Amino acid sequence: MKKQDKLVRGILGDGRARLFVLRTTDLVNEAQRRHDTYPVATAALGRTLTASLVLGAMLKGEESVTVQVKGDGILQGIVATADSRGHARGYVGNPHIHLPLNANGKLAVGEAVGQGMLFVIRDLGLRENYQGSVPLQTGEIAEDFAYYFAVSEQTPSVVSLGVLVNPDHSVQAAGGLVIQLLPGAETDDEFIAALEHTAAKMPAISGVFADDMTPEELAEEYLGSLGLKFISEGPVSYKCDCSQERFMKGLIALGEEELEDLIAQGETVETECRFCAERYYYPVHELEDVLRELRQSKERD
Numbered sequence: 001m002k003k004q005d006k007l008v009r010g011i012l013g014d015g016r017a018r019l020f021v022l023r024t025t026d027l028v029n030e031a032q033r034r035h036d037t038y039p040v041a042t043a044a045l046g047r048t049l050t051a052s053l054v055l056g057a058m059l060k061g062e063e064s065v066t067v068q069v070k071g072d073g074i075l076q077g078i079v080a081t082a083d084s085r086g087h088a089r090g091y092v093g094n095p096h097i098h099l100p101l102n103a104n105g106k107l108a109v110g111e112a113v114g115q116g117m118l119f120v121i122r123d124l125g126l127r128e129n130y131q132g133s134v135p136l137q138t139g140e141i142a143e144d145f146a147y148y149f150a151v152s153e154q155t156p157s158v159v160s161l162g163v164l165v166n167p168d169h170s171v172q173a174a175g176g177l178v179i180q181l182l183p184g185a186e187t188d189d190e191f192i193a194a195l196e197h198t199a200a201k202m203p204a205i206s207g208v209f210a211d212d213m214t215p216e217e218l219a220e221e222y223l224g225s226l227g228l229k230f231i232s233e234g235p236v237s238y239k240c241d242c243s244q245e246r247f248m249k250g251l252i253a254l255g256e257e258e259l260e261d262l263i264a265q266g267e268t269v270e271t272e273c274r275f276c277a278e279r280y281y282y283p284v285h286e287l288e289d290v291l292r293e294l295r296q297s298k299e300r301d
């Protein structure tokens with residue numbers, strides 16, 4: 001049976017730590033296909049999307065989270081958003097980049113990202129959104145998130161993210177694993193030593209999913225000795241909430257004069273969603289309808 005993307009949650013050591021393991025192969029493949037990212041960009045975006053899903057899994061209901069990686073490298077930044085129901089979407093500033101492999105023979109994500117900041121913005125449905133930020137450590141994304149959790153959220157964490165790209169640019173495997181110490185466990189030296197020992201022995205996560213293991217099998221195999229208990233699981237997928245109507249609202253928001261200018265140009269207006277690369281078209285007669293409605297609603301006011 002074909003393996004499916006999903007996020008599995010669990011606890012370790014009688015609740016000393018919590019665990020998120022996720023397979024995101026199909027999701028990152030969809031991101032690659034929509035944005036036509038080249039391998040380095042695919043790895044950077046895929047790792048960030050995978051991390052954003054873990055942040056999303058920490059939210060409730062209608063809440064969402066946006067991750068911004070603002071680096072000075074040729075990738076020109078990464079943006080990813082995720083919600084609590086396993087949906088994520090994102091893009092990079094420059095999807096068409098080539099770099100030689102780094103000194104470890106890996107895709108040079110850190111070099112592509114460059115130096116800068118990692119921002120995490122949680123939309124909790126309040127006026128004031130919660131925002132945390134840390135300087136990028138390596139630009140390799142996993143290290144940057146581990147640092148973010150430790151410094152900005154005071155939660156020591158193991159973060160492993162991986163994307164394996166095929167020669168034809170499609171994604172062979174992608175996934176992630178996050179282990180977070182829960183309050184009170186910071187002083188449990190024995191458990192922490194066991195955790196560090198286990199984490200050091202784990203293979204690259206993309207290789208594990210390339211071997212077609214499920215997240216549960218991965219957790220059992222590598223964390224089974226740490227008192228692993230599964231709590232829940234759910235699907236994850238690439239999903240954007242853009243629509244013809246939503247972009248039309250954006251056009252209306254431009255105001256009467258801008259709309260008149262667009263109509264005067266006499267051409268169909270084309271917009272592309274940054275997050276999913278979906279294109280929407282607005283012919284002149286639709287723009288005229290919108291302008292008419294806009295004027296009528298003004299007269300009513």
Ligand SMILES: [Zn+2]
Nearest residue numbers: 240242273276
């Ligand atoms: Zn979209």
